[in-house]
Amino acid sequence: MGFIVAEVSISSSHRLRQSALQAMPIVLGYLPVGFAYGILARSSGLPGSLAILMSLLVYAGSSQLIAVSLFAAQVSPYSIILTTFIVNLRHMLMSASLSPYLRRWKNSALAAFAFELTDETFALHSTRFAQGDTDPPDTFVINIIAQSAWVAGTVVGVMAGNVIRDVRPFGLDYALAAMFIALLVFQVKAKKYLWIALFSGALSTGLLILGFTQWNVILATVIAATVGLGVELWMKK
Numbered sequence: 001m002g003f004i005v006a007e008v009s010i011s012s013s014h015r016l017r018q019s020a021l022q023a024m025p026i027v028l029g030y031l032p033v034g035f036a037y038g039i040l041a042r043s044s045g046l047p048g049s050l051a052i053l054m055s056l057l058v059y060a061g062s063s064q065l066i067a068v069s070l071f072a073a074q075v076s077p078y079s080i081i082l083t084t085f086i087v088n089l090r091h092m093l094m095s096a097s098l099s100p101y102l103r104r105w106k107n108s109a110l111a112a113f114a115f116e117l118t119d120e121t122f123a124l125h126s127t128r129f130a131q132g133d134t135d136p137p138d139t140f141v142i143n144i145i146a147q148s149a150w151v152a153g154t155v156v157g158v159m160a161g162n163v164i165r166d167v168r169p170f171g172l173d174y175a176l177a178a179m180f181i182a183l184l185v186f187q188v189k190a191k192k193y194l195w196i197a198l199f200s201g202a203l204s205t206g207l208l209i210l211g212f213t214q215w216n217v218i219l220a221t222v223i224a225a226t227v228g229l230g231v232e233l234w235m236k237k
Helices: 002-043 048-057 061-072 077-087 090-102 107-115 119-130 136-160 172-185 191-209 216-236
Strands: none
Touching: 002 048, 002 061, 002 119, 002 136, 048 061, 048 136, 061 077, 090 107, 090 119, 090 216, 107 136, 119 136, 191 216
């Protein structure tokens, strides 16, 4: 019995290390961006405790950055809520994409997973789930490590907020985009995925130039996904 317990313990420890290693690219991105968010939140006049609480309860990088910017501009709370809601509508598309892999999960597990779903964890889990790795404990370890990095970055940023006012000279404002590009590369397994990704990026940029400041990502995603599905069905004929 002792050997069995030891073997299970070693196996669990190994899986924990594997999950932590998978989360490392996200951690390396979340620490500097969470740090930048903490600084921006303090410079906007948001109390440090509320900035940290937002990272714990809201946990939505781009939406948090937009929210503190609107807060600094003294925009009404209703406008902030509506804007962040629109920005986060893309999560519905991400959830729909992952749902076929999670049919056997309990509702409580699905709720917890949905709470911690971000662009970056979505990119990572998309690759894992497609390979058959849908184990809930491993998934939650990755999510918890990722959010812990975001919160840790926020705490340090809040503490440094009285010293540093502008994060742009440090290049921290680009860390989130760079991290997501790196995660996206692992999902491009054929030329058709690359072309659809490039088409989606170009379309999103074009819509942004045309004035779709809040809807450009969502519209580009829907259109590109539809085109990609059409091309794939046509190729299978």
